[in-house]
Amino acid sequence: MDWDKLRIFHTVAEAGSFTHAGDLLNLSQSAVSRQVSALEESLRTTLFRRHARGLILTEQGELLYQTARDVFAKLAMAEAMLTDAKEKPRGELKVSTTIGLGSTWLTPRIREFIEAYPDINVNMVLTDGEVDLTMREADIAIRLWPPTQPDLVQRKLMTVNFHLYASPDYVKRRGMPKSPEDLDRHSLIVYGDDTPNPVRASEWLMELGANPDKPRNPVLKVNNIYGLLLAVQSGLGIGALPDYIVQGHTQPVRVLDDVAGPKFDTYFVYPEELRNSKRITVFRDFLIQKVAETRF
Missing domain, CATH: 3.40.190.10 (Periplasmic binding protein-like II)
Incomplete structure (x- = not known):
């Protein structure tokens, strides 16, 4: 299976249209459509149903999308681990926590971390829902309850x-x-x-x-x-x-x-694969320091 075509298919499935996917990939709509059609031809199956409002995955397309999503999530994890193998912590760090804790406690303190580690690009995702860490929807989460997903490392952060x-x-x-x-x-x-x-x-x-x-x-x-x-x-x-x-x-x-x-107890949670990540380690130590300075 052609990896470049698979990458384009995955982007189209995420975006829901050839036009939006083309914008994300810096390709024309027609080029994206041709690549997807070529993939469908090579697999001898229809992956999308086209209609005026966009694209809908077929049953076969949904199967391929779920598989591609898993593969690209693992590739992103591998890329992060290779980045962390370098001496200095760098790269993106996606942090998820609740809207209340993130907006009132974490955000006012994050400047100190960013100034100490300018090569780490912090992306904060504030939501009261639960993100899927195993699918790389975030690298770490600060949660108000113990994690329910398997293969996650948890550490009590504060009460x-x-x-x-x-x-x-x-x-x-x-x-x-x-x-x-x-x-x-x-x-x-x-x-x-x-x-x-x-x-x-x-x-x-x-x-x-x-x-x-x-x-x-x-x-x-x-x-x-x-x-x-x-x-x-x-x-x-x-x-x-x-x-x-x-x-x-x-x-x-x-x-x-x-x-x-x-x-209630709050937990610092991240995937097992990132246990040795320098980005995770320095951010965890930063949070522990900030917790010690705060009256909870």
Whole structure:
């Protein structure tokens, strides 16, 4: 099988059209189409169904695409390992973590790492979903739960604690709760129902000191931790927030300071194949240093 044609087929399958694939490959649409047609002819099978809205993989095309995806993922992994064999860490480092942790804690600190390792190109992927590390959707992930995929190396990075927070303006208007039972008389902000939440902080806030016969109703649900922080800062109500997210923000004040909230462990995760990667090692050491400087 012609590797160049296979590479073009893989790009077309990813892009969904000859035109978009041509832009990615710096080839004309007609050149891309000819290469795919030649591959179909050599295999004596149809790989795409053409229609006005784009391309759809046939059953045979889907089989070839999945195989090609695995092959090119392994080639990318091999390329990364060869790059890491050089003396100085260099190359792309794709880092995945949640939107909340990435935007409020990691991004403000990443400048120090980039200045220390200018030959490493950091690509941060912030998502509350789970990326597939074995398929090289990222090199490493900082996750709020232990990995479920096989062949992944994991290291506990930190323990995150939750407490209740409100803005000074809210406390001035509504008063400071003296006991968990006082929360019945306050506006509460919680996570949205569809938000990945390993510690169920919303349930903790809604049930803390509550009468089971009189369930509380939140004033707002929001499916993002940073959005919840901004809602608390605006003076809307009281919310359960991880301690790290309020650092550097002068507005939130801790409510019911003696009441310990839920907590969870965060993990530094990467594929087994990258165990000896210099890029992984220096970034892991950087994170460990930053964690030691942070109150979680």
